[in-house]
Amino acid sequence: MELTVDAINKTFISNGNINQVLKDISFEVDKGQFISLLGPSGCGKTTLLTIIAGFQKPDSGSIIVEGKKVVKAGPDRGFVFQNYALFPWMTVKDNILFPMKQIKMPKAEREERLKVLLEMSQLEGREGLYPHQISGGMKQRTALVRALATKPSVLLMDEPLGALDFQMRQSLQDELEEIWLRDRTTVVMVTHDVDEAVYLSDRVIVMSTNKGQIVEDMNIELDRPRNRKSIEYEKYKNQLTIALTKASPEMTED
Amino acid sequence: MENKASLYKGRSRYSEMKKRDIKERIYRGLVFVGVIGIWYFGAIRIDSPLLLPTPMAIAKALVSSVTDPEILLNLSITMKRVLKGFLYALLAGIPIGYIMGLSELAEKLLGGIIDSVRQVPIMAWVPLTIIWLGIGDGPTLFMIALSGVFPIILNTMQGVRGISKDYYNAARSMGAGPLSIFVNVIIPASIPDVLTGARIAVGTGWMSVV
Numbered sequence: 001m002e003l004t005v006d007a008i009n010k011t012f013i014s015n016g017n018i019n020q021v022l023k024d025i026s027f028e029v030d031k032g033q034f035i036s037l038l039g040p041s042g043c044g045k046t047t048l049l050t051i052i053a054g055f056q057k058p059d060s061g062s063i064i065v066e067g068k069k070v071v072k073a074g075p076d077r078g079f080v081f082q083n084y085a086l087f088p089w090m091t092v093k094d095n096i097l098f099p100m101k102q103i104k105m106p107k108a109e110r111e112e113r114l115k116v117l118l119e120m121s122q123l124e125g126r127e128g129l130y131p132h133q134i135s136g137g138m139k140q141r142t143a144l145v146r147a148l149a150t151k152p153s154v155l156l157m158d159e160p161l162g163a164l165d166f167q168m169r170q171s172l173q174d175e176l177e178e179i180w181l182r183d184r185t186t187v188v189m190v191t192h193d194v195d196e197a198v199y200l201s202d203r204v205i206v207m208s209t210n211k212g213q214i215v216e217d218m219n220i221e222l223d224r225p226r227n228r229k230s231i232e233y234e235k236y237k238n239q240l241t242i243a244l245t246k247a248s249p250e251m252t253e254d
Numbered sequence: 255m256e257n258k259a260s261l262y263k264g265r266s267r268y269s270e271m272k273k274r275d276i277k278e279r280i281y282r283g284l285v286f287v288g289v290i291g292i293w294y295f296g297a298i299r300i301d302s303p304l305l306l307p308t309p310m311a312i313a314k315a316l317v318s319s320v321t322d323p324e325i326l327l328n329l330s331i332t333m334k335r336v337l338k339g340f341l342y343a344l345l346a347g348i349p350i351g352y353i354m355g356l357s358e359l360a361e362k363l364l365g366g367i368i369d370s371v372r373q374v375p376i377m378a379w380v381p382l383t384i385i386w387l388g389i390g391d392g393p394t395l396f397m398i399a400l401s402g403v404f405p406i407i408l409n410t411m412q413g414v415r416g417i418s419k420d421y422y423n424a425a426r427s428m429g430a431g432p433l434s435i436f437v438n439v440i441i442p443a444s445i446p447d448v449l450t451g452a453r454i455a456v457g458t459g460w461m462s463v464v
Contacts, residue, residue: 050423053423053427054426054427055423055426055427072426073423073426073427074426074427074429075427075428075429077427078427078428079423079424079427081420081423081424083420085418085420085421085423085424087421087424087438087439087442089442089443090442098425098428098430098438099428099429102425102428102429102430102431102434103429146428147427149428150428150429
């Protein structure tokens, strides 16, 4: 098992109120699987992702990546931030090289990998530019290949296309899939977009606002690239939309 | 095609900027002439070089002092002092600023002292520093450095505090250790604020050189 999420609990205390965001969350992800965490805002999906990344600790429970328990952030788990978090003081090239330098990859290998990554993300010729000089789509691709640079066991993505408009989003979904298909890294992606989840994922886990529990765990068995107009595609979308409605706060009043 | 379009756009934006630049300069010139004019008519009306000399008299005095070698010599001495005091301020202020920005504990321990010391008017230090350091360059340098050190500390601290948590998380998830985070994230991300502090420090240095 590539990634095991085992009985994760997390509560936040704000203004004296105890708010349980994650309750007993457990699931396992196979090697090479692309899974999405889908849910309304406030369901704790991003919190779970940052716990897997090691950015914060759960109150109880554990995360296991390739047999090793996660205690802190590390290069075995690449992370793509919603706002990219590219270093604005480094060029595209230096941003991508940064993780490889951190793990002390030999220079020749580094340069070789950089070439592959630039080609993969169609950023050749742009590597000397700074993040503020490139478009949103290019920033997104830079962030993606930067996270993949060290060949992590798991790639974590927090609404990676959330900051982009609809058309850009669809074309980047294709690019994302293309890049992912190259080495089929195990992926956990957080999204609130049903269509994005069905289009990209092998499996979708729906989380609810009510104490952050899993309300649906569905495999998407469709060939890639997926046809958005097919009947099966629509069927998956409908099922997930229903699950998402159930997961929203209005429906879970107690 | 795309290149041509963006080039054209770039050029038109450039000419627009130039136009705005010229307009701004004209306005600035008009304001200058206006102020001088009011001053001139005011001086004529009051008709007393002691209360309000005319702009022409001031301009003459300016020319004669700029060409006076003694004044120029003193100016260079003053500049050297400000520069030296400013360097001391940087040397002390930047490390303190970083430490306070990075450690909540240090901020709590030092914050109170710094905030109270910095309220003391700079002139109030004069007698004390003369007793401490004697007459000569010592007190002047001390006061230039002292007045400059606070803006440097505060801005550096603010700069470090303001660094997005995402940058730290990103660096950690890419395998960076504390030293690498300091060199590759904290320093470059805070440099603009450090420079702002330094700029203010040069200004306060000039003011406390007297």
